[in-house]
Amino acid sequence: MSLALVTMSHSPLLEYADPPAQVKDAVQGAFSAARTFVRAYDPTLVVSFAPDHYNGFFYDLMPPFCIGYEAVGVGDYGTTAGPLNVPAERAAELAQWVAERDLDVAVSRRMEVDHGAVQPLEILFDGIDTVPVVPVFVNGVAKPFVTMRRVRKLGEAIGGYLAQLRDERVLLIGSGGLSHDPPVPQWATADESARAMLLNGRHPTAAARDARQQRVIDTAKAFAAGTAPIQDLNPDWDRALMATLASGDLTPADAMTPDQMAEDAGNSAHEVRTWLAAFAALGAAGPYEVTHSFYRPIKEYIAGFGVMTARTVAG
């Protein structure tokens, strides 16, 4: 069976920053192309690979991957709060399939998801419960990181399951990246209160959430002004990765090491793991073609900002 894919950067700053009009228009144009692609494909099921930013997953128990049987948006940065429309039996069947292929994936019967998972659903489907979605958490912020090879293998296993479904049109989403280094605390350098948040910061007070988000919003302003103490975007790295993903041969990404990824493209560049998983899943259904590709480094959004659509080549 054929599959389709949208990979897209997310940024909570879409609603909180003000880049020049032509930049905003270019991003909206890329979203619009992705929406048109999705509407034409008319998926019956979405499998969404997304990271979390210490809103649903914490160091009290941090898996590399987790399949949600139910999921609820936490409503960070004004994104939609509430339940996603998760087909629990389909999710459980997928988890079983993956387990039988020697991959160890956590499951959650109540996954909490943040802007990383919610923003693409809002942009592509005008809501978080309008289409059945199986959410797959891919750790993109918390050390230790599994190898990129492992991420590719997970994507291939999930794609293998989806490719044999006869009664579904499946859209894969990969959310995050590309190069970027927003001020998400790191355990090694965090102070005591930041460590408490990283350990178990579930359900913060409104004031605590506002303070955390304001720090990111302020950093984005400073980054655009050239004064933020965060790592620069790396358009060459972003474009090279997008070329690898488009090529159909994902094995070169196996050589990317976690430390080198962070050094070259920022700590949150690990979010590209969702793109790799999504493309590996797509490739499991056969050769694919990229139908639309957008890229722009956007400091106001603290993101090497990319959007790609792709689908199985009819054969």
Ligand SMILES: O=C(O)/C=C/c1cccc(O)c1O
């Ligand atoms: O607030 C956070 O935890 C993350 C913010 C952010 C900013 C820019 C790009 C991203 O992918 C983010 O998640």
Ligand SMILES: [Fe+2]
């Ligand atoms: Fe992110």
